[in-house]
Amino acid sequence: MNGADALCDTLLANDVKVCFxxxxxxxxxxxxxxxxxxxxxxxxxxxxxxxxxxxxxxARMTGRPAATLLHTxxxxxxxxxxxxxxxxxRVPMINVVGDHASYHLPFDAPLTTDIDGLAxxxxxxVYRISGPADVGPATEAAYRASLVPAGIATLILPADAAWGDAAAVLPNKVVLPAPPTVPTDRVRGIADAIRGAPGRVGILVGGTAAQPDGLEVAGQIAAARNVRLFGEVGVARMARGAGRVAPTRIPYPIDAAIELLSDIDVLILVGxxxxxxxxxxxxxxxxxxHNDCRVMALATHGEDLRGALEALRDELGVKRTQSPLRSSAMPDEPVPTGELTDDAIAVMVARKLPENAIVCDEAITSARRFFALSAYAAPHDFLxxxxxAIGIGIPLTTGAAIACPDRKVFNLQADGSAxxxxxxxxxxxxxNLDVVTIIFSNRTYAVLHMEMQKVGVGKIGENARRxxxxxxxxxxxxxxAKGMGVEAARVSSCEQFDDLLDSVLKRRGPFLIEAVI
Amino acid sequence: MNGADALCDTLLANDVKVCFxxxxxxxxxxxxxxxxxxxxxxxxxxxxxxxxxxxxxxARMTGRPAATLLHTxxxxxxxxxxxxxxxxxRVPMINVVGDHASYHLPFDAPLTTDIDGLAxxxxxxVYRISGPADVGPATEAAYRASLVPAGIATLILPADAAWGDAAAVLPNKVVLPAPPTVPTDRVRGIADAIRGAPGRVGILVGGTAAQPDGLEVAGQIAAARNVRLFGEVGVARMARGAGRVAPTRIPYPIDAAIELLSDIDVLILVGxxxxxxxxxxxxxxxxxxHNDCRVMALATHGEDLRGALEALRDELGVKRTQSPLRSSAMPDEPVPTGELTDDAIAVMVARKLPENAIVCDEAITSARRFFALSAYAAPHDFLxxxxxAIGIGIPLTTGAAIACPDRKVFNLQADGSAxxxxxxxxxxxxxNLDVVTIIFSNRTYAVLHMEMQKVGVGKIGENARRxxxxxxxxxxxxxxAKGMGVEAARVSSCEQFDDLLDSVLKRRGPFLIEAVI
Structure with missing residues (x-):
């Protein structure tokens, strides 16, 4: 058995069984x-x-790390x-980065780079494996580092550590500690702050607090104590859909974000x-x-988020049988017709979303309506x-579909980012992943046009436009898409889009819709 | 005038007039x-x-830096x-990397990253601009750093330095020192070593020493003193073609490289x-x-390479009128027929290469014959x-074509790298760049199959194959290609390829040939 075997065996012993x-x-x-x-x-x-x-x-869909294999x-x-x-x-990931054999590094061969510095x-x-016997312990440490708390563990594997003899290495199953419970004092302090600012309290949920169980408890507190629920500007994963508790996402445009939070005097952070x-x-x-707002962390990433919400609920005297405010089913939204727009696509996707779908939104300026509508769609996960950093939609949905082969995955995808x-x-x-990629084909970095306006550039000339x-x-x-083996079709009216969506929902496998807007 | 204006003006004052x-x-x-x-x-x-x-x-085609504009x-x-x-x-480049306004960094906004560490x-x-008044001097320093000696200068531009007032900044034209002349002692020592090892000396040329003037002088020494000429494993740019001096490139496969250099007792490095x-x-x-070979640097990157070769020639008593050994015109190579192969493509391209073309080789395992044949083709530049790091061919030819709009550019391109x-x-x-991209479509990372053999893996299973x-x-x-607006055609026989090459040579503008091999 060589070091590379020891690495694989240790990953497998810890149920890391996908390697991108x-x-x-x-x-x-x-x-x-x-x-x-x-x-x-x-x-x-x-x-x-x-x-x-x-x-x-x-990782977002399983809560577990995959391994990646990267070249120098x-x-x-x-x-x-x-x-x-x-x-x-804040997801777990184990990057295995191959490097030259350690004795080859002093030669400064063409591919020699400061991998530690880049990582x-x-x-x-970040950890550089010192030799074949170190592979097992290092891989265990990487696994632990990727999960306690969840984060990016980068393991540098010199070629001689991979090919050297590691016969003595036994793959161990790593025992991970449970996430720490938050201290009672902290919970009490926050409960006091909530009582002291009636109607002016917000809870901002992230991580597992944005998954169904966490949302349910946050929703109980919100309903009983007149607290508002918010989601992060960038939502890693949130359970959405009719029947679920639906936080308001903090918007990306700064003025809208400030306005949304303007009457919040106490903001509670949960993950x-x-x-x-x-x-x-x-x-x-x-x-x-605002400057007088108290920002208080109930539980930070890595702590027991759901337990913290339950403790806060109990501390506030909210009954465990309290009903949260849940989203209703889709309101009576007229079916869009005529020329295709990003808003119309958001409406049509939300209306027909199949139950238990996964939706990734990298539509940037497009499809901004989708998140609000998603509260009323069939229950799904939103990413x-x-x-x-743009360029996440296609990879993220690829990994989500590997994790959840029985769920339909939708990617609302800006063209520039795609x-x-x-x-x-x-x-x-x-x-053969069941991913529907919807390209919002507006042929521009629309967000940058918007930002140019914000910095005060009124009229755009040729150099900027290009x-x-x-x-x-x-x-x-x-x-x-065809060039890469993915079936695809182009639509430019709402009617065409809706028809195509019907047929795409009846099939399995990757499909790309170029939605000309 | 704000900092961003000062940056542009300073670049333009120094003739940096292309920004990718x-x-x-x-x-x-x-x-x-x-x-x-x-x-x-x-x-x-x-x-x-x-x-x-x-x-x-x-930069390879002009010897001058372009600016790049990159986002965080x-x-x-x-x-x-x-x-x-x-x-x-070893080319000049000025990267301008935008960052958050300096006062925004402590907020650790989503895009906040350690740009200095990454660069x-x-x-x-690497330099981080301290404020609007610093933009001019910093840009001058970046320009100097990109050229003395040629290298990568990365300038981090915080948004507030870009938008702040820089009225007082005057764009200066930077005066660069001439490349240092190499010391006479060094030249003499090397001349002695050459005299002491007749028939067992090699000169390895890089940088401008691989351009026509440098090659000419190296070729005079080689012809008069029975010295062999070599090019680097990775050739940044070399003048090639009939009538020129033609160094032998050191091959990538290690056994062939060792064999090539086995009877060299003195290796002289020039750039x-x-x-x-x-x-x-x-x-x-x-x-x-080999272990007893003396490796001696005549001139290193940044020194006057051609001057050093001239000094060595004179020191060796080689006449300035000495004729170098030049490549002849294309030998009588049979026109390939039948099924398309990478070798056949190399022959057909070399035969029909138009004068003054630029050829980039990122064909990896394919087209290895091209470099040898290129000695006999019409005069051209080889990159x-x-x-x-794979993925250079398409960008490199794009930049070369921007630099040299009147020259036909060929890209011999492996599919995996493309x-x-x-x-x-x-x-x-x-x-509308005049670039012909030839995709060697073998549908594999062929180099990795080769490397798997080298590490002793005989039979490849499903996980590795995939x-x-x-x-x-x-x-x-x-x-x-069509999806990106580039005309393209697929060929799978030598006859088809040769016909297509004829028609491509008669047109201008980008074209892609998918050569199925």
């Missing part, structure tokens, strides 16, 4: 080891941004943007961080709450970008 | 400033790997793999570093020369990947 991969020469022994373990599912991405974004999607510094670099998003989503900014934990402006704008504040990691369509085809618009030539998404 | 860009919100003031400078050519890439690879191609840490991260290649090619591993120089094994292989050495930065095809279409092969489904490159 784009290997290179320095990882050939690891590939050979994976080849000896048919119980490890290896999923190839044709670019590392696909690999890491898919691992994020897998450049391979890691290609995956960093989506690792950044995953870190902001650090986007990782919660979330204080909301701040996505970008700085001249003359506008960085914090979104979106968390770190602001171009970043379009290679993921091929993986969807190869793995950097903000994706026209000349227009992208043909039907051809691009 | 993919901007985001934090760079809106820079985009607005570019909009006020129509003399700056802004070229949009739909992914940052395209942006940085194009800047590399531009993730935008930089997406561009790092090709920055790594550019650093290994360092792949940059020769190159000592050749080492691309990867470590168990039981094989890291150095490619290839230098750092081993997928990494395929977005560059769209830029070729938008800018990580090494790009089949199921096959990529349809004609559809992918």
């Amino acid at each position: 991969a784009n290997p290179g020469t320095s990882e050939m022994h690891f590939v050979a080891a994976l080849d000896r373990k048919p119980e490890m599912r290896c999923v190839l991405g044709l670019f590392e941004g696909v690999v890491t974004g898919a691992a994020d999607g897998y 510094g450049p391979g890691l670099a290609n995956g960093l943007a989506n690792i950044h998003n995953a870190r902001r989503a 650090a900014p986007m990782s919660n934990w 979330a961080t204080e909301p701040v402006a996505f970008f700085a704008y001249p003359g506008k504040p960085g914090r979104l709450v 979106m970008t968390t770190g602001g 171009m970043y990691t379009l290679q993921g369509l091929w993986t969807q085809a190869r793995e 950097m903000l618009d994706l026209d000349q030539p227009s992208l043909d998404w039907v051809a691009i | 860009a993919n901007p985001g919100t934090s760079e809106m003031h820079f985009v607005a400033a570019l909009d006020r400078k129509p003399e700056m050519r802004c070229v949009l890439g739909l992914f940052e790997g395209v942006v940085t690879g194009a800047a590399d191609g531009y 840490g993730p935008g930089l991260a997406n561009g790092l793999a090709n920055i790594h290649n550019a650093r290994r090619a 360092a591993p792949m940059s020769n120089w 190159a570093t000592e050749p080492v094994a691309f990867f470590a292989y168990p039981g094989k050495p890291g150095r490619l020369v 290839m990947t230098t750092g081993g 997928m990494y930065t395929l977005q560059g095809l769209w830029t070729q279409a938008r800018e 990580m090494l092969d790009l089949d199921q489904p096959s990529l349809d490159w004609v559809a992918i």
